[in-house]
Amino acid sequence: MPSTAEDVLKFLKENNIKWVDLQFTDVPGRLHHITIPASDFDLESLKTGFGKLDGSSIRGFTSIYESDMVLLPVPETMTLVPWSPGVARVLCKVFWGGGKGRFERDPRFIAEEAEKYQAEQGYTSFYGPELEFFMFDKVKLDVSTPQSGTGYKIHAREAPWSDSGTFVIRFKEGYYPAPPVDQLMDVRLEIVDTLVKYFGYTIEATHHEVATAGQGEIDFRFSTLVDTADKVQTLKYVAKNVAAKHGLVVTFMPKPIYGDNGTGMHTHLSLWTKDGKKNLMYDPNEEYAEISQFGRYVIGGLLTHARALSAIVSPTVNSYRRLIPGFEAPVYIAWSKGNRSAVVRVPAYYKGMEKAKRIEYRPPDPSTNPYLAFAALLMAALDGVNKKIDPGDPVDENIYHLTPEKRRQLGIKELPRSLNEALDELESDKEFLKSVFNSSLLDTYIDLKRDEARSLQGYPHPMELYYYLDS
Structure with missing residues (x-):
């Protein structure tokens, strides 16, 4: 290039x-x-x-x-x-x-400023987002005959009510099925081949995701902040165009199907020395997940600002239909190793591997602006480092199954349950962003999202007609 x-x-x-x-x-x-x-x-x-x-x-x-x-x-x-x-x-x-x-409101400018800010403090950071998405033949609104409890008919090649093939995927059973059950492997491979050949990507994996109808994931090699955000935008651009050639629609909407898993963008994050030679998150002598004290401070910053971050990394009304218990989407503000019910997870696939040590921040979804999302995650992480914010003890059990009383005893708070609630949190907790996020961008962003929430709040939901039309 x-x-x-x-x-x-x-x-x-x-x-x-x-x-x-x-x-x-x-x-x-x-x-x-x-x-x-x-x-x-x-x-x-x-x-x-x-x-x-x-x-x-x-x-x-x-x-x-x-x-x-x-x-x-x-x-x-x-x-x-x-x-x-x-x-x-x-x-x-x-x-x-x-x-x-x-x-000053160019999102890429904010990401560039974040990279400058971290360099001034002696760090560089790397990001590895996992982009999930759905591929549909078409989406049709139908409030008269809801299927599987929804007000929507999703016409997809793999939909469980489809008669287009012998093999079907049941709800919440779409993870890693081999062809011919996975009927979209050919399209995903064309997307990744295009990314590799024409756009210079290194692809680490692609697979069918958990949800029933046409959900996939593409993972590319981690990179620096701005470059990774560029790659997210490019991947979405390529996926939509390749799918269109096949008569399909790719959507990065967080929760298009009721009762099945939504679409996330779990983001892996690590901080290194400025020269990129030492992973500051790694401590081989630390018994718990080999995560260093520096890494714990990073986690502390992310947990402390998790509710405010939601307004940026989960930025749509629809995002909060995904963030509910029972669908592998994070709800509870806690950390752990290998625990997908926590907001912050320390992957524990390997032992003794410095380059692999990072944390995974699970709330983001791909409707986010990646330039703003990665910059905001960095600022929360650095706030934790600069203030030495301790994240508390890890929670090594399924947080979804804990009683409310047990969660209170452990000090586990919840993410916001709506976009408006998340925006309230951002307005009250945005000081940690201000070294990079200028007030013009923040104020404009909040105003846009308030308008979006207000507009959608005024529309009757199709399921409201189903429940209340005869009341």
């Missing part, structure tokens, strides 16, 4: 590129693009950017009276678009027009 402006021009020429997609991310986390002629690229434009953006039409960006904005390509993200011959794409930084500098 190109790394300099000169490399970009060479790449465009060698690959006979006619059009370039300039891509960027809005505040809620949705990818946008504008396509321009490749002939517009020269050394000057790659230095000054392209004045092609009306920021007033992008959620969370600017007002109509200050709408001219500039997109500056990031050379190392330039790649071919395999399903569109003669087209390349490149991720962009967003700047104010008129030479006023970097746009």
Whole structure:
């Protein structure tokens, strides 16, 4: 992939590129693009950017009276678009027009600032998100004949009421079934092959997930904060486009099916020395999970700010339909090794392996803005380190099965149960973010999410009609 402006021009020429997609991310986390002629690229434009953006039409960006904005390509993200011959794409930084500098509400800017902040303190961090998703043939609203207790008919290749094949997957029994039960392996492999061949990914695994109808997961090799966020956006972009070729719809919606597992983005996190040579989370002499005292402070920061973090890492009304007991989604603010009922898990697959030592933060889902999510996790972790926040004792039992009284005795709190509750927590606990998250971004984000929650609150749910229409 190109790394300099000169490399970009060479790449465009060698690959006979006619059009370039300039891509960027809005505040809620949705990818946008504008396509321009490749002939517009020269050394000057790659230095000054392209004045092609009306920021007033992008959620969370600017007002109509200050709408001219500039997109500056990031050379190392330039790649071919395999399903569109003669087209390349490149991720962009967003700047104010008129030479006023970097746009402070550009989510990628927040992630870049987080990396600068950690470097100043002598650290670097690595992230490994596990992206889950559903693949559907189509989604159809049907309130007259709910199936399996839902108000939705999900038409999917693997749906348990489908007559499209002999083999079906029962509810909550979709984890790792071999073909022909797993009928979507071919599409997932095309997605990962595309990521590897055209976008430079190293794929660690892909598989069917627990939920019944078409749920999958793709895991790629961990990387630094900004690069991992770029990769999340790119993976979603590729998955949706490859699936569309097969007449399928990929959704990263957290909870599209009632009564079955939702879609998460469990995020693995480790902090190292600035030079990347020593994993500060690892202590071979520590009996419990080989997690160092430094690592415990990281966990302490994440647990302390878990309720506020929810507004960023679980950012939709639908996210809180996933965060309920019984579906492997975390609800209780505790930590443990190998325990998927806790918010923070210390993976315990290996012993004596420094490079593998990390924690897994389980609340995020892929509807989040990854630039903001990873930056917020880092800031919570560093707050724990700087304040030496002890996480308390680990809880090595199924927290879902503990009585409320037992959880109170252990001091186990719960994550918010709604987006509004999470936003309340963020408004009261955002000081730890402010070294990186400017007030303009935070205030805009909270306002957008308040509007979203208020809007959805006003719509009758299909199941409300099912329950109450004859009342």
